[in-house]
Amino acid sequence: MRLPVSYFSDETRSPNGSVEFDCALVMRNLGHVWHSAEDLYV
Numbered sequence: 001m002r003l004p005v006s007y008f009s010d011e012t013r014s015p016n017g018s019v020e021f022d023c024a025l026v027m028r029n030l031g032h033v034w035h036s037a038e039d040l041y042v
Contacts, residue, residue, distance in 0.1 A: 008019045 008014050
């Protein structure tokens with residue numbers, strides 16, 4: 001699930017200081033195909 005950064009800006013969901021981003025990943029011009037899969041239950 002992709003969450004926008006604004007999701008973490010809401011302090012009712014994540015109090016100040018509870019979320020710390022440790023990396024960023026940029027991928028461009030990559031061929032891809034989406035496949036559906038069964039839900040994963042852990």
